[in-house]
Amino acid sequence: MLETYEKALKWIHGIRRFGKKPGLKRMEWMMDKLDHPEKKVPMIHVAGTNGKGSTVTFIRHLLQEQGLVVGTFTSPFIEVFNERISVNGEPISNEQLLALANAIYPLAEALEKTELGGPSEFEVITAMMFLYFGTGQVDVAVVEVGIGGLLDSTNILTPEVSVITTIGMDHMELLGKTLPEIAAQKAGIIKPGVPVVAGNIPKEALEVIEKIAQNQQSPLYAFQKDYVISKWHTLPTWGEQFTYEDDQIMLQPIQLSMLGRHQTENAAAAIKAVAVFSQKRALLLNHEKMLLGLKQAFWPGRMEKISDSPLIVMDGAHNVPGIQRLIETIKLDFAQQEIVILFAALRNKEYSKMIQMLKKVPHVHLILTSFEHERAVTAEDICQEEDMVFFEVWQEALLAAVKQAGEDSVLLITGSLYFISEVRRTLLK
Structure with missing residues (x-):
């Protein structure tokens, strides 16, 4: 029995994150005990x-504006652990989290004694989420995969619709060394006959997804083929505007409060997923409310403006594809301005490649730092980058970055989402 919220968190975080034999058998065992x-x-x-x-x-x-109660499961958290399991954007309470942990705790102990071995940290959190959403707390749940898809612990669900947003080089040690290999892992979430929406995905990766969807007899809706965006431009106020069209819906002008062309692609995939979902559930969509929902959508640490003077922006570009999209946004929206970038990464990412990419951007002053995480990149890791400015303590790096950023400059804080989370908490205080 876990007596307090703090003890529940300590237990959850004390479980090994990875290292367990991959597969869904432990999740299936727990779900069976919880009556699915x-x-x-x-x-x-x-x-x-x-x-x-x-x-x-x-x-x-989009769904909330239609009057539905929507559960979300996301990772990692930015402000508080509880936000990983949220209802209509509100993290579950400490009391609810404690109750869920106590429901899973005896199962984890019992599972430890079987040949399957105890669950991983992510499996425990996933089980807590399924238990919470499955007891009538929400009308619909939107579940984000942890890593990959095929062997991810969320993959025991059979959804109304699957979404694959992007395919890029990340987690190669787990998912494969090529885009087709990674695509095959992500496409592991495609279930027989369940429609799948594909975002802006490279051709060689999309071909893998198309083949798997075909084998599963799952209808596939591809970006700029089955649903199309056009008339895109960046708003002077902050955000994006575009038009969306598919066989059933035309929405215009869509305004997003999130900056970056990639957000128009994410929004378009979301619109298509909601359109497919509503068709299956016989839900009539109010287009005005869809536009309102899209405009209100906000996700912390994604091209998030923290301050106007000086202009401070945070973006969790934590891998090479993320840095590519960040550089696109810089070139489109901040081409005339000096940019000071404060960057920290995890050791298991291609941090040298990311540093080289950022160094090549015109008008950029790059400052590197570290943060409180066992896998954070340190000065020793990048000693080969002799011309780099590096601060071991990110608070000192931030002060140096603010000093370097002039009145017309942009201070961009980017890299690991764990780093973004740590800095964001301090800045918003």
């Missing part, structure tokens, strides 16, 4: 290299 809560509520399943969190939030706002 994952089958008791309609769900939308979202996989992809980047854009999952933003797409989940667009889907959530």
